[in-house]
Amino acid sequence: MFVDTARVYVKGGDGGNGIVSFRREKFVPEGGPAGGDGGNGGDVVLVVDEGLRTLLDFKYKRHFKAERGEYGKTSNKHGASAEDMYIKVPPGTVVTDADTLEYLGDLTEHGQKLVVARGGRGGRGNTRFATHQNKAPEIAEKGEPGQERNIQLELKVLADVGLVGFPSVGKSTLLASVSAARPKIGAYHFTTLTPNLGVVGVPDGRSFVMADLPGLIEGAHEGHGLGIQFLRHVERTRVIIHVIDMAGTEERDPYEDFLKINEEVKLYSEKLETRPMVVAANKMDLPGAEENLAEFRKKVGDQYKIYPISGVTGQGIPEFLYGVADTLDAAPPIETTLEEVEEVTERKVYRLEDDANKFWITRDNEMYVVNGEWIEKLVKMTNFEQYDSVKRFQKIMKDKGVDAALRKKGAEHGDTIAIGEYSFDFLDYVE
Known part of the structure; x- marks a missing residue:
């Protein structure tokens, strides 16, 4: 089962209580305060595990609470701090606060960590409250409560290139023909319900990760069909491969399909409109494909590279893979813009100062x-x-x-x- 969103409750551990204690030693009848501080509570930390591919684990466990710190001890001994709680997530996980929608982090690399709930600090023992006016205070703090919040986890598949197009245009067949991936293939719409990844090897030694994503329909940017689930994953791809059924096997116009899919991608995110794209003119082994391709080239012009291929027979596949690899080499990396970083930073600073x-x-x-x-x-x-x-x-x-x-x-x-x-x-x- 592929799960790409999850809502989870997390709570940092409470700090341990400080204690009230006094020195009770022989020949020291009026010993001073000796109550130790409590230990800090554990943090709740997300950590990337490259072996995970979905958020399925969070379907069965949605509450995570770190341990609290130990209480303070006599003789000015501090309680031990609790161990942090580590929760494994797959690479490509975006984390937000589910209640405030505050962006918390984007986890993409193996071993990367993100603290999502801070543990509370330990309460101070009475030694901390001694003053010249009160040398034997009978006061100690309880531990600070750990931070608690609901977080939203959203998985966006990490792939170099993503296959887009209407249902049943041959995306899964293409992925199976160029990689060792074995996606489910059927002669009906929405055979692909979840993303499939495959490592593609180019004859010259280069390689890249290709994602076969669920098919689009009109209105996908508004959530129609599998729209939002699909478009979420397109954001991660550096190059978009637009797969077209050039034979028009379902009596569809290849050029009209091309325009509709591009419009859906643009409406979902204007950033995707500038993402490098190549066109895979698929099903060239079927009747009518050559005539449709000639008409398609006239209408599209030189704006996109068009590769006539057949995922079934292998026609044109080597040239296609070389072209995709070249486009990928020239494509810029996907990074968070400076404006986005500044916007998040300003929002956090304002909130903290305002609540002080x-x-x-x-x-x-x-x-x-x-x-x-x-x-x-x-x-x-x-x-x-x-x-x-x-x-x-x-x-x-x-x-x-x-x-x-x-x-x-x-x-x-x-x-x-x-x-x-x-x-x-x-x-x-x-x-």
């Missing part, structure tokens, strides 16, 4: 709800069973302007304030 100290307050009946990534994380990392931790939390709320914002919103002494999964009574002591 941002919070907002809403009403839920009689309850005031405080929202914000940093404040929700602070609540999760605060141990409310420790008096010093509660006092620290209250000070941060005041220093960050949360108390003042609640008053401005109308909150009064005794009202319920909700932050994340926690709720508090608002104590309005104005100094």
Whole structure:
């Protein structure tokens, strides 16, 4: 089964909790704080495995959660950090955030890695909170929650050249005749439902990877037929081979088919319009093909190289392979443009700066709800069973302007304030 898209939930490991501890040594009756920090949680990391060809594994497992870090220990010993979780994906996998549609990465080379969910840092032990005013603090942080998100994986087949054309024009037969690939071949539309890859050897020693892709129909760029599934894979090919049924075996006009397929490719992505293309005038062994080819050449002109071939008899195949290899040698590599990189970078930087100290307050009946990534994380990392931790939390709320914002919103002494999964009574002591 070929699977080329998957939606997956990933969560980095939570950081281990810091602890409250004091030195208890002989002849040291009032030892200082000795609580160690918790270990960091593990990251969730995607890694490219060239042995994989589909995203089939994600059909059966869609949730991945890294381990949390160990708790801090006494005698100022830190807890161990958790191991990262590695998830194998095939080359050609594009990763985006499924909820925000933020581009995360493009994995193309064996061994390439991408962190998709950061583990949380370990909470600080009470040693970290010692000051001149409070030399024996009874305060320790809980571990930071690991990052969690839904990610979208999209596989785009990596091939040097891709065969495009209407269904049943002979793409699979052509691939089988020039490589060791054995795609399913049948005398009906959409025999090819998934991409097939084959390594093609040219007589002069050159070689390239050819992809036989599902056939197109009109409206493919809008998802009709197998359109989007097909066009996704065309993006990766450096050279497009447009296969035409030059014999018109289904009473189709070869030139009209040529124009329609080119239009679908253009409507899907204007970048593909400038991609190098050669024309494989297939089925030249059938009646009517020579006459149709002459008419086709008149209408197309010298814009494209046209190779008369027959995938069944092998007619014209050597010349065709030399021509494709030459075109491939001259074709530029497919790379992300500088503009695209800058656009992604700017979006990420803006988001991070904007969220640094941002919070907002809403009403839920009689309850005031405080929202914000940093404040929700602070609540999760605060141990409310420790008096010093509660006092620290209250000070941060005041220093960050949360108390003042609640008053401005109308909150009064005794009202319920909700932050994340926690709720508090608002104590309005104005100094």
